[in-house]
Amino acid sequence: MSEQENVTMLSESNLQTAAKKKPKGRLKKISPLLWATVIVPTVCSLVYFSVMASDQYTSESSFVVRSARQQGTVSGLGALLQNTGFTRSQDDIYTVQEYMRSRTALDELKKQIPVRTYYEEKGDLFSRFNPFGLTGSDEEFYQYYLGKVNINLDAVSGISVLHVRSFDAAESKKINEALLKKGEELINRLNDRARKDTVSFAEKNVAVAEERVKETADNLMNYRTENGIFDLKEQSGVQMGLVSKLQDELIVIQTQLDQVRAVTPDNPQIPGLIAREKSLRKEISQQMRLISGKGDGSIAGKAAEYQRLFIENELAEKQLAATMASLEQAKSEADQQQLYLEVISKPSKPDVALYPKRFYNILATFVIGLILYGILSLLTASVREHKN
Secondary structure (H helix, E strand, O other), rough: OOOOHHHHHHHHHHHHHHHHHHHHHHHOOOHHHHHHHHHHHHHHHHHHHHHHHHOOOEEEEEEEEEEEEOOOOOOHHHHHHHOEEEEEEEEEHHHHHHHHOOHHHHHHHHHHHHHHHHHOOOOOOOOOOOOOOOOOOOOHHHHHHHHOOOEEEOOOOOOOOEEEEEOHHHHHHHHHHHHHHHHHHHHHHHHHHHHHHHHHHHHHHHHHHHHHHHHHHHHHHHHHHHHHHHHHHHHHHHHHHHHHHHHHHHHHHHHHHHHHHOOOOOOOHHHHHHHHHHHHHHHHHHHHHHHHHOOOOOOHHHHHHHHHHHHHHHHHOOOOOOOHHHHHHHHHHOOOOOEEEEEEEEOOOOOOEEEHHHHHHHHHHHHHHHHHOOOOOOOHHHHHHHHH
16 A cells, blocks of 8 residues: 555545534533533423423313392493393492402312312323322412412403413313302392391391381370370360350359349349359360369360370381382392392303413523523623622
8 A cells, every 4th residue: 555545545534533523522522501501401301392291181171240220320331231131230340340350169079070180180290289299288279279270351341361271171161060059049149148147237226117017006005004095186175165165154144144134133133143154164174174274184284285296106107118118119129139249151161272372481491591590691791790
């Protein structure tokens, strides 16, 4: 073999060796920081979201809470909205939302469907609840459950959208339906409570008014019995009529006495007429004292107390009539349901898993890693420059 061929073979061998060593040199040039912040997390994210991550299905439904239309004086847009027969009940919407996401609703849900089993036995190692079979307290599951149930409210339309996410489409729909049913049960309980409170309050008012009527009637009856009065107005009218008759008779006697004295002064009828005149005057005086005397036994003395008792009884009867009318109105309003939970769209059974967002999560891991790498690189360079 010639010397030129040997040189050629050595050159080719050196080139091959250099080619083999070149990639290793490039790999060595990759910063450990880049490995730690970008490459390894991105590869792990790629493997997890591409192979391991379980599909999660979201069931969606929408509902609105409305109240019965309240009659009142409205104008403009309010009148147009009331023509539909119902108005939104914003405060009760928040009440229903909070209840659906509450621990109480979850506890009631567990009695109907095995909610915890849905999230413990399905899903990948990083998505399921209590993957290693540890204690898994109710508080921990409740916090996990809150991440699977979401309610969004459109403040303009008042429509709430309920999203329930699990590892099975049918189970997501089942949980969504159960939560809507729990919301309706809450509305019914609120209606029943309001109905009972309204009627109970009206019935208490009626009972108080009835007791007041009985009390005033007893007082008036006792006063009448003690003072011999049935109807003060009628009795005073009778007394005045009697006095009027006595006065008429007195006038007749006086006229007759004057005539007898004028004709026959010694007439034996004169003493009788004089006696009758005195008797009438005494009777009239006595009747007038009974009517307008200063003592408590006179009709005038009894009138003030009698009138007070009579007015109290009359007012109590009017109050009783008013409270009974209020009770009837309360019962009539109670017969009408005050709040309604109307389901606009029923819970859906998803056929496509919307979660996890695989490409988005992988890309987000890569971008966040790059940002973290850039920040740490700047900090490292700044520290090195400070040391130098």
